Amino acid sequence: xxxxxxxxxxxxxxxxxxxxxxxxxxxxxxxxxxxxxxxxxxxxxxxxxxxxxxxxxxxxxxxxxxxxxxxxxxxxxxxxxxxxxxxxxxxxxxxxxxxxxxxxxxxxxxxxxxxxxxxxxxxxxxxxxxxxxxxxxxxxxxxxxxxxxxxxxxxxxxxxxxxxxxxxxxxxxxxxxxxxxxxxxxxxxxxxxxxxxxxxxxxxxxxxxxxxxxxxxxxxxxxxxxxxxxxxxxxxxxxxxxxxxxxxxxxxxxxxxxxxxxxxxxxxxxxxxxxxxxxxxxxxxxxxxxxxxxxxxxxxxxxxxxxxxxxxxxxxxxxxxxxxxxxxxxxxxxxxxxxxxxxxxxxxxxxxxxxxxxxxxxxxxxxxxxxxxxxxxxxxxxxxxxxxxxxxxxxxxxxxxxxxxxxxxxxxxxxxxxxxxxxxxxxxxxxxxxxxxxxxxxxxxxxxxxxxxxxxxxxxxxxxxxxxxxxxxxxxxxxxxxxxxxxxxxxxxxxxxxxxxxxxxxxxxxxxxxxxxxxxxxxxxxxxxxxxxxxxxxxxxxxxxxxxxxxxxxxxxxxxxxxxxxxxxxxxxxxxxxxxxxxxxxxxxxxxxxxxx
Amino acid sequence: xxxxxxxxxxxxxxxxxxxxxxxxxxxxxxxxxxxxxxxxxxxxxxxxxxxxxxxxxxxxxxxxxxxxxxxxxxxxxxxxxxxxxxxxxxxxxxxxxxxxxxxxxxxxxxxxxxxxxxxxxxxxxxxxxxxxxxxxxxxxxxxxxxxxxxxxxxxxxxxxxxxxxxxxxxxxxxxxxxxxxxxxxxxxxxxxxxxxxxxxxxxxxxx
Numbered sequence: 121x122x123x124x125x126x127x128x129x130x131x132x133x134x135x136x137x138x139x140x141x142x143x144x145x146x147x148x149x150x151x152x153x154x155x156x157x158x159x160x161x162x163x164x165x166x167x168x169x170x171x172x173x174x175x176x177x178x179x180x181x182x183x184x185x186x187x188x189x190x191x192x193x194x195x196x197x198x199x200x201x202x203x204x205x206x207x208x209x210x211x212x213x214x215x216x217x218x219x220x221x222x223x224x225x226x227x228x229x230x231x232x233x234x235x236x237x238x239x240x241x242x243x244x245x246x247x248x249x250x251x252x253x254x255x256x257x258x259x260x261x262x263x264x265x266x267x268x269x270x271x272x273x274x275x276x277x278x279x280x281x282x283x284x285x286x287x288x289x290x291x292x293x294x295x296x297x298x299x300x301x302x303x304x305x306x307x308x309x310x311x312x313x314x315x316x317x318x319x320x321x322x323x324x325x326x327x328x329x330x331x332x333x334x335x336x337x338x339x340x341x342x343x344x345x346x347x348x349x350x351x352x353x354x355x356x357x358x359x360x361x362x363x364x365x366x367x368x369x370x371x372x373x374x375x376x377x378x379x380x381x382x383x384x385x386x387x388x389x390x391x392x393x394x395x396x397x398x399x400x401x402x403x404x405x406x407x408x409x410x411x412x413x414x415x416x417x418x419x420x421x422x423x424x425x426x427x428x429x430x431x432x433x434x435x436x437x438x439x440x441x442x443x444x445x446x447x448x449x450x451x452x453x454x455x456x457x458x459x460x461x462x463x464x465x466x467x468x469x470x471x472x473x474x475x476x477x478x479x480x481x482x483x484x485x486x487x488x489x490x491x492x493x494x495x496x497x498x499x500x501x502x503x504x505x506x507x508x509x510x511x512x513x514x515x516x517x518x519x520x521x522x523x524x525x526x527x528x529x530x531x532x533x534x535x536x537x538x539x540x541x542x543x544x545x546x547x548x549x550x551x552x553x554x555x556x557x558x559x560x561x562x563x564x565x566x567x568x569x570x571x572x573x574x575x576x577x578x579x580x581x582x583x584x585x586x587x588x589x590x591x592x593x594x595x596x597x598x599x600x601x602x603x604x605x606x607x608x609x610x611x612x613x614x615x616x617x618x619x620x621x622x623x624x625x626x627x628x629x630x631x632x633x634x635x636x637x638x639x640x641x642x643x644x645x646x647x648x649x650x651x652x653x654x655x656x657x658x659x660x661x662x663x664x665x666x667x668x669x670x671x672x673x674x675x676x677x678x679x680x681x682x683x684x685x686x687x688x689x690x691x692x693x694x695x696x697x698x699x700x701x702x703x704x705x706x707x708x709x710x711x712x713x714x715x716x717x
Numbered sequence: 718x719x720x721x722x723x724x725x726x727x728x729x730x731x732x733x734x735x736x737x738x739x740x741x742x743x744x745x746x747x748x749x750x751x752x753x754x755x756x757x758x759x760x761x762x763x764x765x766x767x768x769x770x771x772x773x774x775x776x777x778x779x780x781x782x783x784x785x786x787x788x789x790x791x792x793x794x795x796x797x798x799x800x801x802x803x804x805x806x807x808x809x810x811x812x813x814x815x816x817x818x819x820x821x822x823x824x825x826x827x828x829x830x831x832x833x834x835x836x837x838x839x840x841x842x843x844x845x846x847x848x849x850x851x852x853x854x855x856x857x858x859x860x861x862x863x864x865x866x867x868x869x870x871x872x873x874x875x876x877x878x879x880x881x882x883x884x885x886x887x888x889x890x891x892x893x894x895x896x897x898x899x900x901x902x903x904x905x906x907x908x909x910x911x912x913x914x915x916x917x918x919x920x921x922x923x924x
Contacts, residue, residue: 283760286757363783429788430784431788434788455840459827674830
């Protein structure tokens with residue numbers, strides 16, 4: 121027995137199922153799946169440039185008879201949706217499992233889309249674990265189903281199943297079905313010209329009919345009989361909440377949530393007085409069951425927004441009359457008036473300096489302060505992107521105007537400029553995000569003669585998700601030295617004439633660089649280079665504030681550095697937090713020269 | 718459950734600030750509970766909350782656990798590495814639950830910027846005392862510094878918690894040793910012992 125997170129169980133399950141090629145782009149809450157798989161040296165694991173490439177690499181591997189897996193967060197599947205749909209048409213040879221981890225409650229994402237709809241759109245089977253044991257077990261079924269039905273299989277988790285640890289009985293040992301992958305010529309299967317694609321669609325519909333039969337006897341679609349007055353259909357982590365809230369009800373737990381076992385659901389519904397669905401996000405199970413002509417409720421009282429928990433399921437069920445009101449325990453509200461503690465850029469973060477410069481050039485503190493005084497036009501518009509640097513949106517830096525999805529900032533900047541705004545427009549994007557989907561935006565800006573500045577914040581890692589390698593670092597997911605893609609040469613190769621590389625910890629150079637780029641009537645790229653502070657172990661000479669010299673102007677607090685604190689109006693630097701010599705940004709900006717080692 | 722008696726099931730919240738070692742501590746609690754034959758579930762806030770934000774781990778041990786998340790108002794024990802975070806999650810405590818709070822303040826940025834006020838000790842105590850009188854204030858950060866490494870705070874707090882947990886001391890030590898590299902094992906085992914002693918002394922002081 122082992123205590124494993126859902127992601128660890130998925131990785132181990134895939135390994136034991138003989139996965140040979142595993143691909144991913146990091147994204148919360150899916151990242152640890154590939155991190156755990158990469159430790160096994162007898163498989164091939166890669167961080168792919170983005171999820172689309174990850175899907176394509178896995179697809180190619182599956183065509184050769186190897187077992188392959190691509191894992192990603194929910195919005196990653198948007199990026200990968202093109203090859204994902206194609207894989208459903210071509211089918212596979214070796215098992216192909218697509219793990220997608222949804223993020224109800226938006227713990228660390230830009231939305232909480234319900235990816236179960238993708239399985240229905242792609243007409244492929246979908247499995248959903250309720251805990252880590254299920255995750256481990258379902259992974260075994262996923263590869264078998266994939267090969268038996270010639271289809272990719274989607275394994276969908278959520279933050280709560282991916283990031284919860286529970287006890288797993290690790291029952292299997294690694295078996296590789298096809299140790300020598302081979303590709304066999306088969307144009308009708310692999311070339312999706314119209315002449316081939318239409319017959320493949322017909323095969324997909326036949327496949328779906330077969331899967332509808334299969335799911336009726338799928339071992340992880342399980343009925344647990346309790347009292348017959350209430351029957352609950354559920355899956356994913358919602359099953360755990362419902363079991364706890366309704367210890368006496370009858371349950372139909374769906375380990376396969378697409379296609380649904382219609383006969384099984386009908387038989388279950390016939391034997392209970394009232395049928396409800398408990399599920400997170402959209403009424404996916406509910407509407408599919410209603411389409412079978414079965415009377416069922418769920419989203420009439422279970423929220424559509426956010427993740428569930430036992431409190432929410434309890435309170436919602438009371439409103440629906442499923443639980444007596446008397447069960448109300450006294451619930452305290454959270455203590456009032458407490459200061460918030462949002463995530464911050466770390467001490468020594470290479471993003472702090474450039475953000476301070478953008479804040480001052482764009483006078484952005486004023487903007488945030490007067491946001492209730494009607495429409496404000498930023499002097500300097502800053503389109504943002506996805507990563508740690510999105511945290512620069514918070515005060516005191518307040519530097520971002522937009523954040524939509526991976527790579528969006530460059531296109532948005534060009535759009536604003538072309539629409540004719542009078543302000544200068546700057547796009548900020550991290551190095552890993554630039555590789556992921558910033559390059560095509562840059563090509564567009566160059567091709568269409570944009571007059572925007574693009575800041576590539578190059579901290580040499582994928583920081584937000586926990587420091588994964590990427591094409592710019594030249595180290596593979598399995599720690600091999602490979603070929604590093606050089607951002608300067610890439611930008612020049614695309615046709616950017618003005619490419620600057622600036623030290624992220626040199627305030628003067630940053631200010632001069634930005635001012636210069638803003639004046640240029642062309643696409644300008646500034647690579648702001650400095651290692652992520654969390655990757656630097658050496659911390660020497662924390663800075664100190666000389667109280668004699670300090671005029672208490674609080675200018676340094678504008679950096680938002682967690683090490684710079686203030687007690688009773690006097691600023692001090694917490695020595696256990698300060699990054700010291702690698703940073704010195706506060707020292708550089710102090711007007712009184714009161715900060716030194 | 719009377720003061721300090723071992724429990725048969727524990728719904729535990731571990732909280733602190735990113736970087737204090739909350740997740741490792743709750744991992745070790747989970748693994749120790751499993752080794753002692755409990756069903757265990759635990760879940761953390763990861764992702765964006767790691768960057769100096771508020772961190773929260775739910776750990777549940779019992780003969781059978783369903784939900785990984787604990788219902789608010791039913792936490793048996795709140796283990797807080799920082800005072801403000803203790804107050805923030807105080808409403809999760811059940812009436813008469815236990816709170817072990819590290820007597821340490823890490824002001825959030827909004828406090829340093831003068832936009833918000835850090836709660837006073839009385840305000841923090843009042844938030845906890847809405848549910849319980851069993852509040853143990855321990856000097857974890859001070860004792861960790863005395864040991865020469867502030868990072869052993871999490872294992873010190875683990876020691877404090879262990880006094881209330883239905884698990885053998887040896888089982889704790891084995892899982893601590895399993896999870897920590899050799900060069901810091903000894904100092905952490907010392908921190909664990911110090912945490913146990915701290916609770917014993919505070920408890921005697923109480924009665």
